[in-house]
Amino acid sequence: MSKDPDFLHTKLCDLLSCKYPIIQTAMGWVSTPHLVVSTINAGGFGFLAAAVMQVSQIEQSIKQIKKQSNHNFGVNFHFFQPDAQKIVDLVIKEEIKAVSYGRSPDKESIRKFKDAGVLCIPTVGAVNHALKAEELGADIIVIQGSEGGGHTGKIPTDELLEEVLESVSVPVVAAGGFKDGKGLISALERGAVGIAMGTRFMMTTDSPVPESTLSKYLEVTKNQITVTDKFDGLSHRLIRNKFIEEIERSSATRLLLMALKNSLRYKNMIGFSYLDLIKSGFSLLKQDPLKPAQALMAVNSPVIIQKAMVEGLPDEGAMPTGLIAGEINNLLSCKDLINSLIEDALNSINNDF
Numbered sequence: 423m424s425k426d427p428d429f430l431h432t433k434l435c436d437l438l439s440c441k442y443p444i445i446q447t448a449m450g451w452v453s454t455p456h457l458v459v460s461t462i463n464a465g466g467f468g469f470l471a472a473a474v475m476q477v478s479q480i481e482q483s484i485k486q487i488k489k490q491s492n493h494n495f496g497v498n499f500h501f502f503q504p505d506a507q508k509i510v511d512l513v514i515k516e517e518i519k520a521v522s523y524g525r526s527p528d529k530e531s532i533r534k535f536k537d538a539g540v541l542c543i544p545t546v547g548a549v550n551h552a553l554k555a556e557e558l559g560a561d562i563i564v565i566q567g568s569e570g571g572g573h574t575g576k577i578p579t580d581e582l583l584e585e586v587l588e589s590v591s592v593p594v595v596a597a598g599g600f601k602d603g604k605g606l607i608s609a610l611e612r613g614a615v616g617i618a619m620g621t622r623f624m625m626t627t628d629s630p631v632p633e634s635t636l637s638k639y640l641e642v643t644k645n646q647i648t649v650t651d652k653f654d655g656l657s658h659r660l661i662r663n664k665f666i667e668e669i670e671r672s673s674a675t676r677l678l679l680m681a682l683k684n685s686l687r688y689k690n691m692i693g694f695s696y697l698d699l700i701k702s703g704f705s706l707l708k709q710d711p712l713k714p715a716q717a718l719m720a721v722n723s724p725v726i727i728q729k730a731m732v733e734g735l736p737d738e739g740a741m742p743t744g745l746i747a748g749e750i751n752n753l754l755s756c757k758d759l760i761n762s763l764i765e766d767a768l769n770s771i772n773n774d775f
């Protein structure tokens with residue numbers, strides 16, 4: 423390893439114009455303007471979670487971040503959101519540095535972003551998705567290994583990172599299971615240009631998550647963290663709680679009824695019309711081999727997550743989490759988190775000599 427003090431200044435820092443190669447990922451309800459501002463002012467790069475917002479809220483949030491920081495940040499959204507085209511135009515109008523997204527990327531919108539100089543940074547959980555993302559024009563790819571929070575694949579981070587690095591030529595960022603400087607150094611040594619963290623940023627004093635829910639994350643052990651596809655039809659890593667146990671026991675009919683009820687709440691919350699809701703479900707069905715009940719669950723999973731992450735009712739909602747929550751037992755500010763991570767990373771470089 424090079425002892426060069428610039429070791430921590432990677433291509434990611436140049437591309438995103440940030441001080442450190444650390445990304446705060448988008449987490450629905452969690453990656454709010456305050457979390458983003460706290461991250462970018464501390465030298466990282468933050469993504470605003472716009473997939474659970476109406477366009478007017480996204481616009482307001484962007485303005486709020488710009489008012490509180492001169493640093494760059496990104497916006498995360500789904501191409502299958504009914505207002506996706508308006509979000510694409512808003513991001514371009516506001517000259518946002520980067521967008522992140524997951525499933526079902528839209529080729530035409532990616533071309534629009536690239537023409538406007540907005541960096542496209544998809545997250546993938548498998549090599550074939552990375553190849554597809556690169557073909558569609560990704561500028562940077564975030565790989566999320568199976569240890570990661572929220573939707574997650576089957577391949578562990580180290581393995582996936584190695585496979586994707588061998589397969590694509592764009593810079594790759596590692597996500598899934600990171601919390602400290604040792605992890606950062608290990609990812610850089612393996613060839614990543616940086617790390618992205620969700621759970622660790624969610625477990626900070628800058629997180630908007632209510633104390634009642636954060637205390638569950640602080641208490642959780644690794645064997646209380648599970649992966650289920652019963653929640654929204656896709657592999658989702660979550661804390662096993664009363665709600666998850668209930669849906670795991672539920673029949674398909676009961677799940678469908680639950681999904682329908684939640685769809686109505688989601689529709690009102692995000693300003694969908696019934697037509698939008700149906701279109702959104704169909705768009706997901708077209709892109710993913712989901713069953714109808716699962717597609718409906720997927721469309722409205724934000725409502726269930728909202729219960730825990732916004733309303734502070736941890737037993738009634740879903741709590742997405744990375745496995746790393748089982749190892750985190752303190753809340754730091756984003757600034758202290760990033761500073762300690764960089765300090766640890768530098769110490770670990772120096773200790774090698």
Ligand SMILES: Cc1cc2nc3c(=O)[nH]c(=O)nc-3n(C[C@H](O)[C@H](O)[C@H](O)COP(=O)(O)O)c2cc1C
Nearest residue numbers: 447448449450570571572598599619620621742744
């Ligand atoms: C509470 C929580 C909510 C999340 N919500 C989203 C989301 O809305 N959209 C998304 O693309 N990823 C979401 N994720 C995944 C993260 O963006 C990130 O990829 C993942 O947390 C990385 O793994 P780590 O938690 O081990 O750091 C979420 C993760 C967590 C922990």
